[in-house]
Structure formats: structure tokens, C-alpha cells
Amino acid sequence: MTAPLHEERPPRAGRVLPDTQQGMRRRNLARVMHAVSAEVSLSRAAVASRIGLTRAAVSTLVDDLIRWGLLEELGPERPGRVGRPGSALAVSGRGPAGIGAEIGVDHLAVCVVDLRGEVRARAVRHGANRGRAAGPVIEELTVLIRRVVAEAQEAELWPAGLAVAVPGLVARDARTVVRAPNLDWHDTDLGRLLPGDWPLAVDNEANFGALAELWLAAGTPGDFLHVSAEIGIGAAVVVDGRLLRGTRGFAGELGHVPVRPDGPPCPCGSRGCLEQYAGEEAVLRAAGLEPREDLVGLLAERAEAGDEAVRAALRDAGTALGIALTGAVNLLDPETVVLGGALAGLSPWLLPSLQSELTGRTAGPACRVTVSPLGSQGPLLGAAHSVVRAVLDDPAVVAERA
Amino acid sequence: MTAPLHEERPPRAGRVLPDTQQGMRRRNLARVMHAVSAEVSLSRAAVASRIGLTRAAVSTLVDDLIRWGLLEELGPERPGRVGRPGSALAVSGRGPAGIGAEIGVDHLAVCVVDLRGEVRARAVRHGANRGRAAGPVIEELTVLIRRVVAEAQEAELWPAGLAVAVPGLVARDARTVVRAPNLDWHDTDLGRLLPGDWPLAVDNEANFGALAELWLAAGTPGDFLHVSAEIGIGAAVVVDGRLLRGTRGFAGELGHVPVRPDGPPCPCGSRGCLEQYAGEEAVLRAAGLEPREDLVGLLAERAEAGDEAVRAALRDAGTALGIALTGAVNLLDPETVVLGGALAGLSPWLLPSLQSELTGRTAGPACRVTVSPLGSQGPLLGAAHSVVRAVLDDPAVVAERA
Structure with missing residues (x-):
């Protein structure tokens, strides 16, 4: 397959990280995170070879990622081999985590997923939500969110964002439910009702289900x-x-x-x-x-x-x-x-x-x-993982927030 | 509109220019070309302010683009103002140009478009192609292509690529017509039949029509x-x-x-x-x-x-x-x-x-x-412009080919 001759339209300003030294560094931090994340553990040299940077360049990136708590060192490997022993890297099981929530017609669910992709806390409440106003439903959801966040904090995790799956159409502001016929919600701004000052993304459950499929299956x-x-x-x-x-x-x-x-x-x-x-x-x-x-x-x-x-x-x-x-x-x-x-x-x-x-x-x-x-687990997992992916895609943001 | 929390999937290797100093420079060359291309003429300072680089950085990029014949200087502007007079830049009307071709059921057409987007040569032949073998049709098309290329060369233009619109499905190799029922062509490799060793892209006429719409309307x-x-x-x-x-x-x-x-x-x-x-x-x-x-x-x-x-x-x-x-x-x-x-x-x-x-x-x-x-002119114009866009999107390629 050859590449098309042309890019159809030049990238719009603001859609990608800026093309400066600083932007390049941020993208390379993301490449390191994704490379390590794709494996259980990986040496600096292996990271360098996978992403096509020098080992020296990778080392300075890795040092930052370790300092921010996103990567951890597993200790020296290959001690019997020639040269300075490499220390295997792994994605941290502490630090930033994704909170996923799901508003179903018959249930509410919340979970916390760490950067390694593991579900570390989970809460579910069954009960019909059809025809209920958004306020009381979100209040109940908030109780669940606070419970799993408290549990996550005991495991040294902190919320890097909240993503909420809803059975309806969501505006591109990623917070307003335009129409959820089976809940009878219309033009409902969930951003105003949800707890925390974490980055928020509300999305259609089919979208989060598809993302879970893309990332996890x-x-x-x-x-x-x-x-x-x-x-x-x-x-x-x-x-x-x-x-x-x-x-x-x-x-x-x-x-x-x-x-x-x-x-x-x-x-x-x-x-x-x-x-x-x-x-x-x-x-x-x-x-x-x-x-x-x-x-x-x-x-x-x-x-x-x-x-x-x-x-x-x-x-x-x-x-x-x-x-x-x-x-x-x-x-x-x-x-x-x-x-x-x-x-x-x-x-x-x-x-x-x-x-x-x-x-x-x-x-x-x-x-x-x-x-x-994944079946019916897709939307909830997709929501939580979307927060985790945001951290992997731009790890420097965590340094600003941590 | 807030950005989504996450990139759904990290960019695949090879799909974008490499994220190195060299890749960054190539992308910035493209930004300069697009900025000047969007106007009739533009000063270096205006380019710098539009693409967010320093004037010094823009000047070194512009010097290369002028040397490769992609930009030209229109002479000093604002002579009465304070400071070193800026020289207005314009996209060159000579140098690389796009050849577009269209294989229709009832006609063949070819045109040459320069980097400014102007049609500089054109040839059409009417006559039914339905049911004719690809060989003789492409032979006739080749005569038209050679004629417009010769005409373009007299105007100091040279072909930076050939793009061909066909009424059928084209494989992602951008050269094989998988199925064109109204020509009765199946699995026909046009790359083998077409003249020149220019970069080639064969595509469905609806696709080129849509691109023309995107770029020109x-x-x-x-x-x-x-x-x-x-x-x-x-x-x-x-x-x-x-x-x-x-x-x-x-x-x-x-x-x-x-x-x-x-x-x-x-x-x-x-x-x-x-x-x-x-x-x-x-x-x-x-x-x-x-x-x-x-x-x-x-x-x-x-x-x-x-x-x-x-x-x-x-x-x-x-x-x-x-x-x-x-x-x-x-x-x-x-x-x-x-x-x-x-x-x-x-x-x-x-x-x-x-x-x-x-x-x-x-x-x-x-x-x-x-x-x-654009009506029925869309596919032919879209084809020629796709070559021009390829040059604007990665001007450094021209330096290698010129």
C-alpha cells in the first residue's frame, strides 16, 4: 500500500501538540509511555530501539516520567551481561488513574483503572433510571464515584479524569446530553452536576464501547x-x-x-x-x-x-x-x-x-x-480507559496537575 | 468545544513525517508554503506571525523554498516605513505542477495545474470508452498527457506527479482499478500502462470530485x-x-x-x-x-x-x-x-x-x-490539485526530485 500523494487538508492549529521543541518533547514522552505500556516491562535500550530515538534521549525522558510517578524501575536486569546493567521499566501501578462511570437505563456503575489498565475499584447500583430527573441520578452516581475514589486513594491512586458513558446523544462539548430518550433527558449539562474538578468527558455509550473494543479486545x-x-x-x-x-x-x-x-x-x-x-x-x-x-x-x-x-x-x-x-x-x-x-x-x-x-x-x-x-462491560471500561489513554498520550499534563 | 480527553490510537509509525529536527523542519516548510499559498502575496513577517515561528526561523525556511523554485520574491514592499524593507513572497508560477487526468465513460481529459492553483494547459478527447480495453484507452490518454506536459514545459513547469480519476473502485495501492463496471475493467494495473516516472495516484472520480470541493469551493x-x-x-x-x-x-x-x-x-x-x-x-x-x-x-x-x-x-x-x-x-x-x-x-x-x-x-x-x-469539472481538477497539495504538504520532496 503506497501512501496517498497528499494530505487532504493541513492539520488545523490547536488539534495537535505544537510543533516546537517543547511539543516534540511531549510527543516523545507519549511514545515512551506507549512503548512501555505495550509490554509488561522494557529496558531503556529496548524503548530507544522501538521508538527510534537515541538511548541518551530516552533516558532523559524516562527520568521525567519516573519523577512524575508514571514509570517505575524494576531494578537491574541482565546482571551477567557486558556493559552497564539496564534497569527494566514498567508503567506505575500507583499515581494517576482513570475513573469511568456508566449511566444505564437500569443501573449505575463506576470503576477505577490504573495506568497499567487494571481495574482497581468498582461499584454498581441496580435500579431503574428511566424517567428520573438527572439531578437525583447524578447524586446517586456521585456517591458511587466518591466511594471508588476513596478506595483508589488508599492504593495511592489519584483521579486523572472522569469519563461518563450515557445512553444518548452527547454534544461535542463532551458534557451536555442533548437527547437520551430512554432516560427522558434533553439538553442536560452533566458537567454542572458531576463531582470533582477533574477533566471530564461525557460520551455516548456506543462510542465508549467501541473504544474499549479498539483498546482492549x-x-x-x-x-x-x-x-x-x-x-x-x-x-x-x-x-x-x-x-x-x-x-x-x-x-x-x-x-x-x-x-x-x-x-x-x-x-x-x-x-x-x-x-x-x-x-x-x-x-x-x-x-x-x-x-x-x-x-x-x-x-x-x-x-x-x-x-x-x-x-x-x-x-x-x-x-x-x-x-x-x-x-x-x-x-x-x-x-x-x-x-x-x-x-x-x-x-x-x-x-x-x-x-x-x-x-x-x-x-x-x-x-x-x-x-x-467485552459485551456489556465495554462502555464502562472504555470510559475509564479513555482517561488512562489521555495520560499515556500526553504524560506532561500530569506533571502540571500532580 | 473542548478537545476529547484522549487520542483514540497513537499515530502509527510511518503515517506522519518523523518527529525529529528534520521532520519538524519539513513540516514547517509545509506551513510556510500553505501560509503563502492562502494569499496572493505575504511578507516574511506576516508568514512568521501566521504560523507562530520567529521571523529568523521563517527566513531560513523561505530561503530554501526560493532556492527550490517554490516561492518567489515580488520585490521590496512598504519602502516608506521604518526598518528593513520586507520583500513580499508569492507562490511560484513556474517549477513543479500537477498533472490531472480523467478517464470518463464518454471522454478523456488532462490538465496541468501550477502551484498557484491555475490551470495552465488542458486537453480533451470525446468518444465512448465503454467496453474498450484499458491498453488502447491509456494509449490515447498518454498522447493527451504528453501534449499538455510539452505545453507546460514551455511555460517552465515540470510534472511533480500524475493523478488519474477513474469511474470505478481503486485499490489502496492507488494504481489498480479493481472494478469499473461501466468501462468493463477489472483488476487493471494502470501503473503499468501510464507514461512517465512521476509519482502516480489513481483514484475514484467521486473521491477526486470531493477533494476538489474541499479545496476549491x-x-x-x-x-x-x-x-x-x-x-x-x-x-x-x-x-x-x-x-x-x-x-x-x-x-x-x-x-x-x-x-x-x-x-x-x-x-x-x-x-x-x-x-x-x-x-x-x-x-x-x-x-x-x-x-x-x-x-x-x-x-x-x-x-x-x-x-x-x-x-x-x-x-x-x-x-x-x-x-x-x-x-x-x-x-x-x-x-x-x-x-x-x-x-x-x-x-x-x-x-x-x-x-x-x-x-x-x-x-x-x-x-x-x-x-x-464545480459540477463535472470536479474530478479532473481534484486530480491535478492533489499533486499540487502533495508539494505544498512536503515541499522538501521537490528539492530531492527537481
Whole structure:
């Protein structure tokens, strides 16, 4: 593959670290962190060879990273070999950590992930949030956040940021929930309600789920479409390792792709949207079931037990997903479609009709469809890890905040 | 708008210029070229203030760019003012230039664009290419290329690269036409057939059309969906000023988005694709017309004259485009949809039904739809300008080649 002849548009000012000595140093600090982070431990010499800098340059960068508490030395290695013994480096298990939070329709969850990527504290509260005002929900979430932060602090961790996954559309300010129909929240500024003065990022749960897939699931390519469902159907488009967010932050609304343009009306104003065939309510209706908590568990249980109405409802949902995904694959040419969230748990009954539709509608080889190994854990993990990635991507910021 | 907390994935090695002193210098050379290129002329001091470097640093960069023939001095300015008089800089109208070529179903075209963005030579040959083997078509194209290159050389221009727009899918090697149904070319390596040892980029005409829109049309945002048609219907997705190419280079296949999943079969293997409603053959059939050259002209002429069958056919095509675009807009959240190529000429009859569909299917304000001012000139201009941008983006390469 040759590189394209041209960059389509020169990078906008402010989108990348400045191209100065200082900016270069910050980017090189990030390269060191990522190199060490990719391994359990690594010598300075190995870091230097991986990132293409001299060992002397790497040493001064490493010294800073150790002083800021982001890397630690594991002691001398290779003592029997010739030359000055190298000391193996590892990412610190203390210091800055990411707080991830998830506001679900039926639960709240918070976790703390350290720079090594390990979950160090976790809290969950079950209970319906549908129709509740944002204030009391965030108050309950705050109790959970304070609890896990206290626990993390006992382990010498401190919050480098808070990231919150919500089942709705979030503005590009990364704090305002523009529309979360299943919570009945509209234009709700969560930044005003959430605790702490940590850097904050609120994002759609499908986006955080996709990022978790990108960062944590082995073998995930850099170009994929992540489809998930809680109540609505959301998707996240990852291109070249980056989320495609859209002009307003609303990209990935797969649930409102027209599947049958003259089909049943959808609350969005259109007709025959994917959600009218594969959304929770549509599947419930088709299967003749009543709404209740843990719907996915119920559907999976019934389908497993051979309930033909439930199996047919899931089969039809798979067909509708296949039609909508044919359009998405034609537009985006992703390497893979990943079924995540609730869809992962229902994949045994969705996948056959989904794949048959996708294959039948594609001239060449159809796009691969895989099932997320993270399932419903994706959004929470993605949120916490997004904070950790921010530290790895610009470690110098920690020096200013620590 | 706050920046996201994190970079989703650290840049891959090799995708950007290396982060060394040398790489930084090359990027700064590009910044100088882009700053001067954005104006008719600019002083060194103005360049320095725009790109945030010291005047001394800019002067050494400018000296190189002048020596390589990329910038020229217009002579002293502000002679009455205090201090050393600055000499205004302008992008050179001699030196490296981009050769753009277009292989159309009914024509071949070549042009030369200088670094200032001016078309300096042009050649066109009309005649059907449908069903002809690639060899003879490229031979004819080569005659045109040699003619415009000779003309350019008389004006002290030399080819910095050749970019070729084709009506088909191009592999990410930027030389192999994987599939061009309307030429009946399959897996055809144009790199082997084309003349010259210049850097080469073959790309889909919709992609070059979209790039022309991005670079040349005033007010085009960085996020848009460009829809065009020659015989098939193609689209190009531009996100944050960059083309989304897809894993295999096949992104933008809007023509095969299912509009009515049980509709008429499509040669692609699916049913009810957009092309079955809005492609040339479908519109011809619906309007009761026979295929001929300059179909767009014929349709526009008939519609203008009040032919109700033609108007109805275009109205229905607009409806189908609106349905397919609703899905695309939900997935991508672009700022604008731009109708380019042949569609631009037919927009008076397509737009009303297209927009009514898009508006009726959108909860909030519908995505804006505009008509390309470049129309069918887009792909050829985009191709030539892609070579020019490559020089502006990394001027040091010219020093190695000149």
C-alpha cells in the first residue's frame, strides 16, 4: 500500500501538540509511555530501539516520567551481561488513574483503572433510571464515584479524569446530553452536576464501547463499525483507530437508518427505521413479551429454551440489522462489524439471519461480523480507559496537575 | 468545544513525517508554503506571525523554498516605513505542477495545474470508452498527457506527479482499478500502462470530485458527503478535511445502499439498491428514453422543456436519493451533503423530492444539501490539485526530485 500523494487538508492549529521543541518533547514522552505500556516491562535500550530515538534521549525522558510517578524501575536486569546493567521499566501501578462511570437505563456503575489498565475499584447500583430527573441520578452516581475514589486513594491512586458513558446523544462539548430518550433527558449539562474538578468527558455509550473494543479486545482492527444496543440501537464508527464523531457529535445513529422506507412510523419522525424492527420494544412486541428489567437475559433464556416466537423475533431483528449494515458497509468499507453491548449476548440468534442478509447483498466477500468479547462491560471500561489513554498520550499534563 | 480527553490510537509509525529536527523542519516548510499559498502575496513577517515561528526561523525556511523554485520574491514592499524593507513572497508560477487526468465513460481529459492553483494547459478527447480495453484507452490518454506536459514545459513547469480519476473502485495501492463496471475493467494495473516516472495516484472520480470541493469551493466545511454520478452513483465521505477511504479503498458506495430491500435485483447481487432507482439506466427506463451520449444534457433539456415523464423520473430518483442519504446522514452526521458531477446539473429536478425525504425523516433540523459549483469539472481538477497539495504538504520532496 503506497501512501496517498497528499494530505487532504493541513492539520488545523490547536488539534495537535505544537510543533516546537517543547511539543516534540511531549510527543516523545507519549511514545515512551506507549512503548512501555505495550509490554509488561522494557529496558531503556529496548524503548530507544522501538521508538527510534537515541538511548541518551530516552533516558532523559524516562527520568521525567519516573519523577512524575508514571514509570517505575524494576531494578537491574541482565546482571551477567557486558556493559552497564539496564534497569527494566514498567508503567506505575500507583499515581494517576482513570475513573469511568456508566449511566444505564437500569443501573449505575463506576470503576477505577490504573495506568497499567487494571481495574482497581468498582461499584454498581441496580435500579431503574428511566424517567428520573438527572439531578437525583447524578447524586446517586456521585456517591458511587466518591466511594471508588476513596478506595483508589488508599492504593495511592489519584483521579486523572472522569469519563461518563450515557445512553444518548452527547454534544461535542463532551458534557451536555442533548437527547437520551430512554432516560427522558434533553439538553442536560452533566458537567454542572458531576463531582470533582477533574477533566471530564461525557460520551455516548456506543462510542465508549467501541473504544474499549479498539483498546482492549485482541485483534480488533483500526477500521470497524461497532453496533450495540441497550434500549435503542447505536453504532460507533472507528476509522484508522479514531472515532468518527460527526459534525454535532451525533454520528453512528444506525437505529434510524431506513430499513423499509414505508414501514411503521418511528418517534424520530421517519418511517421504517432499524429500531422499528430490531429495537427492544419491536423485539418484545414481536415475541409477545412484556417489558421488564434484564430484558436481554430474558430473551436469551427463552431463545435458549427453544421459544419459537422469541427466536423468530430475533431472526427478524437480525435480518433488519443485516439490511441496515449492508448500507453502512457500502458507505464505510470497514474491516469488521463488531456486535457489542446487549447484542453480543443475543448474537447466537441474531447472527445467522444478519450474516445471510449481508452476504446475499454483497458482490465480493462480505464484511466480517464478530461478537465483542467485552459485551456489556465495554462502555464502562472504555470510559475509564479513555482517561488512562489521555495520560499515556500526553504524560506532561500530569506533571502540571500532580 | 473542548478537545476529547484522549487520542483514540497513537499515530502509527510511518503515517506522519518523523518527529525529529528534520521532520519538524519539513513540516514547517509545509506551513510556510500553505501560509503563502492562502494569499496572493505575504511578507516574511506576516508568514512568521501566521504560523507562530520567529521571523529568523521563517527566513531560513523561505530561503530554501526560493532556492527550490517554490516561492518567489515580488520585490521590496512598504519602502516608506521604518526598518528593513520586507520583500513580499508569492507562490511560484513556474517549477513543479500537477498533472490531472480523467478517464470518463464518454471522454478523456488532462490538465496541468501550477502551484498557484491555475490551470495552465488542458486537453480533451470525446468518444465512448465503454467496453474498450484499458491498453488502447491509456494509449490515447498518454498522447493527451504528453501534449499538455510539452505545453507546460514551455511555460517552465515540470510534472511533480500524475493523478488519474477513474469511474470505478481503486485499490489502496492507488494504481489498480479493481472494478469499473461501466468501462468493463477489472483488476487493471494502470501503473503499468501510464507514461512517465512521476509519482502516480489513481483514484475514484467521486473521491477526486470531493477533494476538489474541499479545496476549491468557497465555504465547503471539513465534514461533508459528496454525491456524484456519471453512470453509477458514487459518494465520497470527507471527515475533518480528510477522505474516508475504507479498508480496501471502497468506501462511498452509496449506489448500493438498499433503498427498498425487496426491490428489483441489482448486478451487485443485492436487491433494491439506490442505483436501481436513481442510476442512469433506471432514470432512462422510467423516463422512456434510449441511452446516448451526454445523457445529463438530454435529461436537463427535456425536464426544462416540461417533459412530465422525465420530471417524474428525476423526482423519483430524488426520493430514492433522499432515503439513502437519510441513512448516510444518520451514520456520519456530516455538516453538508454536496451534489456534484452529473447530479449538479440535474439538481433543479432532483432536489425538491430529495430534500423533502431528508427533512421528513429527520427529528431535528435536516442536514443541509448544496449543489457543487464545480459540477463535472470536479474530478479532473481534484486530480491535478492533489499533486499540487502533495508539494505544498512536503515541499522538501521537490528539492530531492527537481
